[in-house]
Amino acid sequence: MIDRRKPGIILLCCAVFFLACCVPASAAVPGDTDGDTLVSEGELSTAIQGYLNATYAGGSGGLDRAALSLAAHNTLNIPYGQIVVAVSGERDLLQPAYIDAKGVPEGSLIYEGLVTRTRDKGHIGWLATSWESSADGTTWTFHIPEGATWHDGEPVTASDVVFSYDYLKEKGLKNSGVLKHVTSVEPLDDTTVVYYCDCCMPLFPDILSTGPGVAIFPEHIWSAIENPAKQSDPEYIGSGPFKYVSSVSGDSYKLEAYRNYHGTLPYVDKVVRKLYSSQDTQILVLKQGKVDYVYDLAPATARSLQSEKGIGVTQIPAGGKAYEVAFTCDVYPANITGFRQALSHAVNRDRMCGQIDSLATEPTDTVFLVPSLAGDQVNEDTNGLYDYDLDKAKKMLADAGFTLKTEGGKNVLYGPDNTPVTITIPLGDKASINKVDEKIVLVLKEDWDAELGIRIEVENLQADSSAYKKRIGETAVHFDGMPGFFHDDISRLDNFQKSPRGHNYYHFDNATFNDLIDELSNTMDAVERQAIGDELQVILSEQVPCIPVCSMDSFNAYRSDRFAGFDDLILEGGGDINILSHIKPASTEVNR
Amino acid sequence: MRAAYLLRRLLYSAVAFGISVTIMFVILRLMPGDYITLYLEGIYVIAPPEVVQAYNHAYGIDRPLIDQYFSYFLGILQGDWGYSLSYSRPVLDVISEKLVWTLVILLPATILSIIAGIAIGAYSGWRRGSKADVALLNGMIFLRAIPSYWLALMILLVFAFYLGLFPLGGYVSLSALDTGIDPLDVLNHAALPIFTLFLFSVTGTYYLMRNSMLMTAGEDYIVTARAKGLDDMTILRRHALKNAMLPMVTRVALQCAGMLTGSIFVETIFSWPGIGMLTFEALQVRDLPLLQGILLMDTLIVIVANIGADMIYPFVDPRVEVGNDARA
Numbered sequence: 001m002i003d004r005r006k007p008g009i010i011l012l013c014c015a016v017f018f019l020a021c022c023v024p025a026s027a028a029v030p031g032d033t034d035g036d037t038l039v040s041e042g043e044l045s046t047a048i049q050g051y052l053n054a055t056y057a058g059g060s061g062g063l064d065r066a067a068l069s070l071a072a073h074n075t076l077n078i079p080y081g082q083i084v085v086a087v088s089g090e091r092d093l094l095q096p097a098y099i100d101a102k103g104v105p106e107g108s109l110i111y112e113g114l115v116t117r118t119r120d121k122g123h124i125g126w127l128a129t130s131w132e133s134s135a136d137g138t139t140w141t142f143h144i145p146e147g148a149t150w151h152d153g154e155p156v157t158a159s160d161v162v163f164s165y166d167y168l169k170e171k172g173l174k175n176s177g178v179l180k181h182v183t184s185v186e187p188l189d190d191t192t193v194v195y196y197c198d199c200c201m202p203l204f205p206d207i208l209s210t211g212p213g214v215a216i217f218p219e220h221i222w223s224a225i226e227n228p229a230k231q232s233d234p235e236y237i238g239s240g241p242f243k244y245v246s247s248v249s250g251d252s253y254k255l256e257a258y259r260n261y262h263g264t265l266p267y268v269d270k271v272v273r274k275l276y277s278s279q280d281t282q283i284l285v286l287k288q289g290k291v292d293y294v295y296d297l298a299p300a301t302a303r304s305l306q307s308e309k310g311i312g313v314t315q316i317p318a319g320g321k322a323y324e325v326a327f328t329c330d331v332y333p334a335n336i337t338g339f340r341q342a343l344s345h346a347v348n349r350d351r352m353c354g355q356i357d358s359l360a361t362e363p364t365d366t367v368f369l370v371p372s373l374a375g376d377q378v379n380e381d382t383n384g385l386y387d388y389d390l391d392k393a394k395k396m397l398a399d400a401g402f403t404l405k406t407e408g409g410k411n412v413l414y415g416p417d418n419t420p421v422t423i424t425i426p427l428g429d430k431a432s433i434n435k436v437d438e439k440i441v442l443v444l445k446e447d448w449d450a451e452l453g454i455r456i457e458v459e460n461l462q463a464d465s466s467a468y469k470k471r472i473g474e475t476a477v478h479f480d481g482m483p484g485f486f487h488d489d490i491s492r493l494d495n496f497q498k499s500p501r502g503h504n505y506y507h508f509d510n511a512t513f514n515d516l517i518d519e520l521s522n523t524m525d526a527v528e529r530q531a532i533g534d535e536l537q538v539i540l541s542e543q544v545p546c547i548p549v550c551s552m553d554s555f556n557a558y559r560s561d562r563f564a565g566f567d568d569l570i571l572e573g574g575g576d577i578n579i580l581s582h583i584k585p586a587s588t589e590v591n592r
Numbered sequence: 593m594r595a596a597y598l599l600r601r602l603l604y605s606a607v608a609f610g611i612s613v614t615i616m617f618v619i620l621r622l623m624p625g626d627y628i629t630l631y632l633e634g635i636y637v638i639a640p641p642e643v644v645q646a647y648n649h650a651y652g653i654d655r656p657l658i659d660q661y662f663s664y665f666l667g668i669l670q671g672d673w674g675y676s677l678s679y680s681r682p683v684l685d686v687i688s689e690k691l692v693w694t695l696v697i698l699l700p701a702t703i704l705s706i707i708a709g710i711a712i713g714a715y716s717g718w719r720r721g722s723k724a725d726v727a728l729l730n731g732m733i734f735l736r737a738i739p740s741y742w743l744a745l746m747i748l749l750v751f752a753f754y755l756g757l758f759p760l761g762g763y764v765s766l767s768a769l770d771t772g773i774d775p776l777d778v779l780n781h782a783a784l785p786i787f788t789l790f791l792f793s794v795t796g797t798y799y800l801m802r803n804s805m806l807m808t809a810g811e812d813y814i815v816t817a818r819a820k821g822l823d824d825m826t827i828l829r830r831h832a833l834k835n836a837m838l839p840m841v842t843r844v845a846l847q848c849a850g851m852l853t854g855s856i857f858v859e860t861i862f863s864w865p866g867i868g869m870l871t872f873e874a875l876q877v878r879d880l881p882l883l884q885g886i887l888l889m890d891t892l893i894v895i896v897a898n899i900g901a902d903m904i905y906p907f908v909d910p911r912v913e914v915g916n917d918a919r920a
Contacts, residue, residue: 272766
């Protein structure tokens with residue numbers, strides 16, 4: 001008699017084995033029993049007992065000596081081990097004239113800015129412990145800690161902050177534009193510094209920390225240097241959690257935890273950044289274990305790593321670009337509000353996301369802000385207004401004076417001037433990366449051309465960025481693909497303001513909107529700002545200068561068998577300086 | 593006579609260099625777009641106009657074009673090739689540093705490919721129609737047809753990743769951060785890039801040598817040598833090879849110059865910090881002064897290589913006398 005259970009048992013064992021192999025091995029920090037990546041004193045005590053029991057009393061289990069050492073390092077917050085990060089360009093390595101070439105706090109582990117930004121638009125103090133502003137937002141006061149030192153042991157004082165501002169301006173360094181509204185910076189005492197601005201600056205901490213932000217440099221070193229752009233810095237003295245150790249030009253550099261750091265010591269002792277210019281190579285070295293962290297992966301690449309043993313992948317919602325169909329509001333037929341409103345119902349976001357990458361994109365059904373970034377700043381009343389409904393679109397086109405006719409079996413839309421509507425869409429610039437614009441236009445053609453009768457012509461200007469920028473001001477429709485953080489705050493709605501400098505990308509000019517933006521710029525109170533932001537979003541929903549399509553996620557990968565704590569920190573934001581300061585070694589392998 | 597010829601060549605080359613500099617200057621400035629703005633958008637996303645203005649002034653972009661040209665030309669003659677936007681260092685410094693690393697892989701690859709190409713091409717041409725010739729010819733055609741990027745990636749995958757015989761990239765191990773650069777370590781890292789560059793260039797040398805040998809093999813003096821009773825290998829070594837190699841002199845000189853920019857793929861795949869990767873990075877961030885400097889250097893190398901080829905020729909073939917008027 002055939003035992004029917006046997007094949008079933010075999011299959012079950014195979015399934016378990018298969019699943020076990022496929023589930024990526026993820027290391028916990030030795031001694032950490034509650035999974036918070038921190039080894040408390042109680043947990044360490046338990047681990048020590050386990051070790052002694054196993055070593056001397058013939059018991060089983062327990063950590064070995066090396067693992068126990070790692071656990072103790074965690075409890076006492078003593079930096080341990082080394083992490084190797086892959087970078088893709090030499091611009092990501094230390095440049096000799098760093099003070100001019102760089103300056104973004106979150107991109108640097110050596111130099112700090114006063115604050116760094118988190119994903120929920122909060123700020124973590126780096127050099128600054130606290131800050132406050134005047135009621136009118138023109139004065140910002142920052143407090144730096146007593147006892148903070150530069151990596152050469154000299155004290156960090158308010159004078160260094162003042163110097164950094166003066167130096168940036170005087171020498172015209174690349175980041176000097178960041179502080180264009182700052183008229184002066186004055187020290188109140190050794191640990192207090194005040195920025196005076198020529199206008200209300202409700203988001204001043206943002207300006208200091210992102211796009212690109214500014215860092216603070218030591219006065220006692222740089223005051224003697226006449227031309228910083230031509231100065232090769234051999235020591236890179238900063239105030240950050242890591243200090244410079246050594247570098248190999250064009251290949252790698254090493255930092256180590258600065259033991260006298262004024263803030264929380266990093267858990268990792270050494271950080272090495274090594275250049276691997278091709279993403280394919282970066283994946284190979286990650287798999288081989290030569291590198292512990294790679295970032296900005298293509299979605300398909302990241303997905304291929306998800307089943308790899310010992311590798312973790314983090315998907316950051318809207319960490320990539322946010323795409324939209326943008327109108328040039330003074331070019332026919334986009335200058336007709338009814339036309340724009342009608343087309344807002346003819347954008348099939350789900351299909352577009354499917355074309356781009358359904359697992360890495362999220363349709364955006366707001367008027368501009370990306371919900372996962374802007375949070376409760378999004379006006380709920382303006383959500384979901386641009387539903388995909390071609391019949392509605394046709395009716396609204398008819399109401400706007402457009403006529404849909406059938407000629408030779410094809411739909412042809414005639415405008416109020418009784419000529420067929422033809423739209424030229426230039427392709428290029430940021431939306432062209434990974435050919436996203438081509439995928440969007442493919443879907444648009446299906447609906448706008450075939451159903452609505454709008455002739456679509458495509459101009460490929462991917463090789464000529466300047467021609468593209470010029471062309472988008474001449475055509476009724478173009479695509480935009482700005483970074484996600486350009487859609488994360490109501491202050492970003494100033495993209496639609498017609499400023500004294502001239503037109504915005506959309507050639508949108510609404511007097512009420514313009515006035516509200518001015519009011520927003522001069523409003524400090526969060527509640528009042530939100531009320532203005534809500535009004536602004538209502539105007540956008542009515543005027544439709546653009547139709548958001550989707551946001552794209554970004555992907556990072558790391559050795560989950562060696563480090564713990566990446567996921568939450570990456571999602572929190574704050575860049576490398578936040579991540580690398582707080583991740584915990586989870587394997588004794590990192591002690592290399 | 594030779595000295596006079598050399599002087600004349602140098603003068604003509606200087607004029608050619610000057611014309612190249614002018615053409616490059618004009619073309620790069622005719623390119624649409626403002627490169628300062630494009631570069632700053634890599635930092636600011638939307639470059640503030642006042643910062644663009646400051647940088648235009650710092651880099652002299654706001655001066656009249658003719659002013660810029662003369663400053664640039666004089667600067668080149670004085671060794672000032674401008675300032676790299678992304679490195680914030682003199683262009684010549686950046687290029688010199690990278691050129692060294694390119695030569696580390698380029699010179700061995702070129703020498704090996706020349707020796708191998710000549711040897712295999714000569715043998716293949718001499719044994720035309722034989723099984724060896726057919727196999728070699730088809731092998732080289734196949735090798736030539738493989739896309740260079742794909743070939744480099746496959747070599748990396750097989751030898752560095754799956755077999756683990758060589759490192760996956762860079763030019764030194766992480767130990768160099770502690771103990772300094774070890775030449776043997778560099779050699780270990782250079783092995784795969786050299787091998788890849790060798791494969792890219794050996795086919796061209798092979799074809800040329802084979803064709804040259806096919807023409808030489810039919811010459812009367814070869815028939816005479818055979819009639820004298822010399823064996824095949826002696827005829828090949830003493831008569832055929834030397835004559836067949838003459839076209840190779842020019843080829844080799846131009847190959848050295850050409851491989852400099854052709855190494856972009858190899859250097860990018862293997863993360864080798866040479867001129868190729870520098871060019872790629874400069875293009876990515878639109879560092880125009882740096883790109884300009886790289887093109888200038890390429891021009892200089894081609895000119896020097898051509899002069900070098902002319903000067904070497906008389907040593908290879910004593911019948912050739914450079915500088916002699918062709919008329920009697």
